[in-house]
Amino acid sequence: MTTLHSRRRRSARRRSTSRRQQTYQATAQAGLETTAWAPPSALRRAPSLLLAAASLALLLYFFVGESFYVADVQAQGNALLTSQELLQASGVRGWSSFYVNERQVAERLEAAFPAIRSVRVRCRLPNRVKLIVDERAPQVVWEAANGRYLLDAEGMVIKGAESLRDLVLIKDGDRGAAKLRDELDVAEAITTAQALAELLGDTRVFAYTQDKGIILRHTDAAGAEYEVYFGVGPDVAVRFANMQALIKRVQDEGLRNIAYLDVRYNRMAIGFRSP
Secondary structure, X not given: OHXXXXXXXXXXXXXXXXXXXXXXXXXXXXXXXXXXXXXXXXXXXXXXXXXXXXXXXXXXXXXXXXXXXXXXXXXXXXXXXXXXXXXXXXXXXXXXXHHOOHHHHHHHHHHHOOOEEEEEEEEEOOOEEEEEEEEOOOOEEEEEOOEEEEEOOOOEEEEEOOOOOOOEEEEEOOOOOOOOOOEOOOHHHHHHHHHHHHHHOOOOEEEEEOOOEEEEEEEOOOOOEEEEEEEOOOOHHHHHHHHHHHHHHHHHHOOOOEEEEEOOOOOOEEEEOOO
């Protein structure tokens, strides 16, 4: 009896000891999991912060670094306008390349110069800007009451004319004034004058009025001067032949006091001065 009771107590103590050991081990494991060391959050974010700071420094270098301020502006395709004129009007010299708005620069140049049909602006890093210009082609020099101007084929006043530039000169007989961007209704007069100049060879100066069209001043063999009203429009060669025929008639018949020859229409006319 005593022995059996003693065995039961020892068995109970062993079970109690085993449970305490299991509880200790479980508690120890739980403690290890909850108290494991980890770096502070600031240290974990350090690489990201360093990368962000480096990126910011790089951006600041790009935007404010002197190497990226426009120092080289090149113009291509310009003949009427100088590169210096284009540079000054573009306003890009000294700007950061990152602030150059290509579309706005193009619009600024097109607004400043009627001689420009269109312009493309190309910005290249670190500090280059290229202006690719498409200019209107001057066809004649137009002499208005207030000066000489270059006109394109449509009659637009595109630029002041410092010289004739081997172009036909048309003097406005109506003595109207002109200004840049004016669109004169003289497209036919331009083509007529150019064609007539080709036929004449040595004459490149004409007058023009709305009612008479192109006017040629002719000096005959006797030294007498008179005007030829040539008109405008097609059939220049026909009117040129009629003009030559009338001039020959004047010479052959020895006509004097000629005021004008009119070859604008099929029915040609000779005008005389009053005695």
